[in-house]
Amino acid sequence: MAEILVLVDHADGAVRKPALELLTLARRIGEPSAVVLGAGEAAASVAAKAGEYGAATVYVVDGPEFDEQLVVPKVDALTQIAKDKGVAAVLVTSSGEGKEVAARVALRLGSGLITDAVELEAGANGPVATQSVFAASYQVKSAVSHGVPVITVKPNSAAPEAAPAAGAVENASVAFTGNAAKVVSRTPRVSTGRPELTESAIVVSGGRGVGAAEGFAVVEKLADSLGAAVGASRAAVDAGWYPHSNQVGQTGKQVSPQLYVAAGISGAIQHRAGMQTSKTIVAVNKDAEAPIFDLVDYGVVGDLFEVLPQLTDEIGAR
Amino acid sequence: MTLKIAVCVKYVPDATGDRGFADDLTVDRDDVDGLLSELDEYAVEQALRISEEADDAEVTVVTVGPDDAKDALRKALSMGADKAVHVNDDSIHGSDVIGTSAILAKALEKTGFDLIVCGMASTDGTMGVLPALLAERLNLPQATLLSEVSVEGGPTGTVKGRRDGDAASEQLEAPLPAVVSVTDQSGEARYPSFKGIMAAKKKPVEELDLDDLGIDADEVGLAGSWTLVESADARPARTQGTIVTDEGDGGKQLAAFLSAQKFI
Ligand SMILES: Cc1cc2nc3c(=O)[nH]c(=O)nc-3n(C[C@H](O)[C@H](O)[C@H](O)COP(=O)(O)OP(=O)(O)OC[C@H]3O[C@@H](n4cnc5c(N)ncnc54)[C@H](O)[C@@H]3O)c2cc1C
Ligand SMILES: Cc1cc2nc3c(=O)[nH]c(=O)nc-3n(C[C@H](O)[C@H](O)[C@H](O)COP(=O)(O)OP(=O)(O)OC[C@H]3O[C@@H](n4cnc5c(N)ncnc54)[C@H](O)[C@@H]3O)c2cc1C
Numbered sequence: 001m002a003e004i005l006v007l008v009d010h011a012d013g014a015v016r017k018p019a020l021e022l023l024t025l026a027r028r029i030g031e032p033s034a035v036v037l038g039a040g041e042a043a044a045s046v047a048a049k050a051g052e053y054g055a056a057t058v059y060v061v062d063g064p065e066f067d068e069q070l071v072v073p074k075v076d077a078l079t080q081i082a083k084d085k086g087v088a089a090v091l092v093t094s095s096g097e098g099k100e101v102a103a104r105v106a107l108r109l110g111s112g113l114i115t116d117a118v119e120l121e122a123g124a125n126g127p128v129a130t131q132s133v134f135a136a137s138y139q140v141k142s143a144v145s146h147g148v149p150v151i152t153v154k155p156n157s158a159a160p161e162a163a164p165a166a167g168a169v170e171n172a173s174v175a176f177t178g179n180a181a182k183v184v185s186r187t188p189r190v191s192t193g194r195p196e197l198t199e200s201a202i203v204v205s206g207g208r209g210v211g212a213a214e215g216f217a218v219v220e221k222l223a224d225s226l227g228a229a230v231g232a233s234r235a236a237v238d239a240g241w242y243p244h245s246n247q248v249g250q251t252g253k254q255v256s257p258q259l260y261v262a263a264g265i266s267g268a269i270q271h272r273a274g275m276q277t278s279k280t281i282v283a284v285n286k287d288a289e290a291p292i293f294d295l296v297d298y299g300v301v302g303d304l305f306e307v308l309p310q311l312t313d314e315i316g317a318r
Numbered sequence: 319m320t321l322k323i324a325v326c327v328k329y330v331p332d333a334t335g336d337r338g339f340a341d342d343l344t345v346d347r348d349d350v351d352g353l354l355s356e357l358d359e360y361a362v363e364q365a366l367r368i369s370e371e372a373d374d375a376e377v378t379v380v381t382v383g384p385d386d387a388k389d390a391l392r393k394a395l396s397m398g399a400d401k402a403v404h405v406n407d408d409s410i411h412g413s414d415v416i417g418t419s420a421i422l423a424k425a426l427e428k429t430g431f432d433l434i435v436c437g438m439a440s441t442d443g444t445m446g447v448l449p450a451l452l453a454e455r456l457n458l459p460q461a462t463l464l465s466e467v468s469v470e471g472g473p474t475g476t477v478k479g480r481r482d483g484d485a486a487s488e489q490l491e492a493p494l495p496a497v498v499s500v501t502d503q504s505g506e507a508r509y510p511s512f513k514g515i516m517a518a519k520k521k522p523v524e525e526l527d528l529d530d531l532g533i534d535a536d537e538v539g540l541a542g543s544w545t546l547v548e549s550a551d552a553r554p555a556r557t558q559g560t561i562v563t564d565e566g567d568g569g570k571q572l573a574a575f576l577s578a579q580k581f582i
Contacts, residue, residue: 138337
């Protein structure tokens with residue numbers, strides 16, 4: 001069967017959920033193999049997990065280059081493995097960096113590139129990707145017509161399904177090409193203990209209506225009662241009430257959870273671009289005319305400082 | 319020595335309008351107003367700030383797009399850029415990102431640069447990959463998705479910046495020439511002044527076509543694309559569900575809904 005190369009994102013030895021989704025999607029179009037870059041001693045556990053989710057082979061490449069230089073070492077590794085093994089497609093998670101890696105790999109392979117796929121199926125002429133475009137107002141289906149398809153897939157596009165495979169580890173050596181920006185220092189993001197925004201099944205977001213940084217406490221309490229991630233609108237982020245890494249929207253994170261709760265958010269097009277593909281949408285807003293209500297499955301016209309705590313209490317009482 | 323900064327700017331359909339696709343499945347540019355991609359305003363802003371910090375610098379804005387794309391160039395010139403380059407050729411219509419990056423790379427080589435500044439993504443294609451493709455094609459280091467950027471040491475100096483990624487915040491450094499892209503966290507873009515708008519009318523706009531760049535028409539456009547759009551369908555608009563007004567039990571009603579949906 002056609003070999004589908006999947007770049008497996010990991011953090012501190014743990015495979016990130018979107019990588020398991022990619023392995024699951026890869027099985028629809030061929031036989032997945034995984035690429036694990038720079039995992040150090042944790043490589044074995046990352047490789048084992050990739051095997052559990054269907055990787056027949058796991059190519060492992062380690063080296064300080066992955067930490068010291070931006071993007072290019074990953075491009076070097078992925079391109080060389082893709083060429084050596086003659087793979088039929090390359091799949092990468094749609095993150096800022098993932099898309100950049102995929103783009104340069106595509107160019108080096110002489111291949112077309114599709115980004116931000118939300119669905120992947122086998123077609124007569126290779127994989128067909130579905131994209132959700134123009135703030136989710138259109139569904140586009142497209143295929144790569146030249147070279148080995150390189151496709152990036154958004155997190156939460158498929159439910160990860162285990163499918164044990166050999167997961168045979170193969171250490172690959174790569175010639176690094178250099179000419180990259182140097183990473184002079186790195187400050188890891190401090191974990192809040194809450195789920196990752198893009199991976200979470202439920203997201204509770206606050207906007208300008210939250211009024212102040214302290215106001216986010218009611219949003220966080222509701223999120224914790226639901227086991228949800230916390231998001232924010234750009235207005236709340238720009239005001240300094242919540243970190244930019246939690247921004248949902250065009251220039252923030254694109255989320256597509258089972259449930260999205262928007263509190264004190266008006267529903268500007270740029271915000272909608274990041275959450276409109278959520279399965280169920282709920283909003284709490286004082287203004288009955290707020291455009292967010294056009295999208296909701298359930299909306300409460302009211303003060304979020306009344307509604308959210310009452311909802312949190314109700315959840316606690318169940 | 320003059321620090322030559324080239325800024326890539328894209329002309330896009332207004333995101334607040336009714337965007338859609340034409341019969342050939344390319345972006346419908348006739349039925350909705352176009353403008354300078356809002357995220358490229360941040361690129362122009364950072365280029366202007368870098369140029370103001372430098373001893374001697376020149377900012378050129380570069381676009382690949384149809385006739386109307388001149389509006390995007392004018393906006394950037396009125397913000398303060400010195401001159402503009404417009405690559406315009408009927409054969410470009412329908413280019414994918416691989417094709418667009420090939421054209422832009424050639425235009426940038428012709429224009430000359432020490433630093434290329436891009437936005438983080440266009441507001442229509444939103445791929446966020448073009449800067450990386452330029453770095454690959456021009457064999458330059460990329461320092462992309464920066465929320466803070468500065469240049470030290472003029473044309474042979476260094477570009478520095480901060481990249482706030484998912485897992486970490488990174489401090490980056492690269493020797494010039496280099497490609498950077500900046501996020502909307504990099505600093506509010508300035509509004510063109512009346513003086514700026516008047517001055518922009520007199521600033522030079524160089525027109526280039528594919529011949530000028532030595533690119534064959536069949537390498538780009540719809541025919542030369544390495545991707546193929548098979549269909550584009552409007553999603554059914556989300557229909558409004560239940561809306562209740564809080565009269566003291568809004569939270570309880572919401573809880574009942576979430577419970578019925580099995581979220582709690
Ligand atoms: C290039 C560009 C990119 C952008 N990217 C993003 C992005 O990624 N994400 C994003 O979110 N925005 C983005 N924006 C900004 C976007 O246009 C809006 O300005 C922003 O989404 C507004 O945030 P908001 O809904 O929180 O604030 P507002 O629009 O001010 O809405 C606040 C809402 O809170 C309600 N409210 C007030 N008090 C209460 C209360 N006590 N209880 C209940 N409701 C209350 C009000 O009725 C109002 O509807 C971008 C803009 C541009 C130009
Ligand atoms: C909805 C939609 C989906 C698309 N999906 C794909 C796809 O999956 N694969 C594919 O190959 N093509 C795709 N395209 C086509 C692609 O968007 C164009 O080829 C485009 O010119 C480059 O991609 P981008 O606009 O997404 O740029 P981005 O990579 O998002 O742009 C980043 C920066 O590059 C610069 N830039 C981008 N375009 C230009 C330009 N024309 N002139 C000057 N500077 C520019 C700007 O500084 C911009 O901020 C898509 C287009 C649309 C409208």
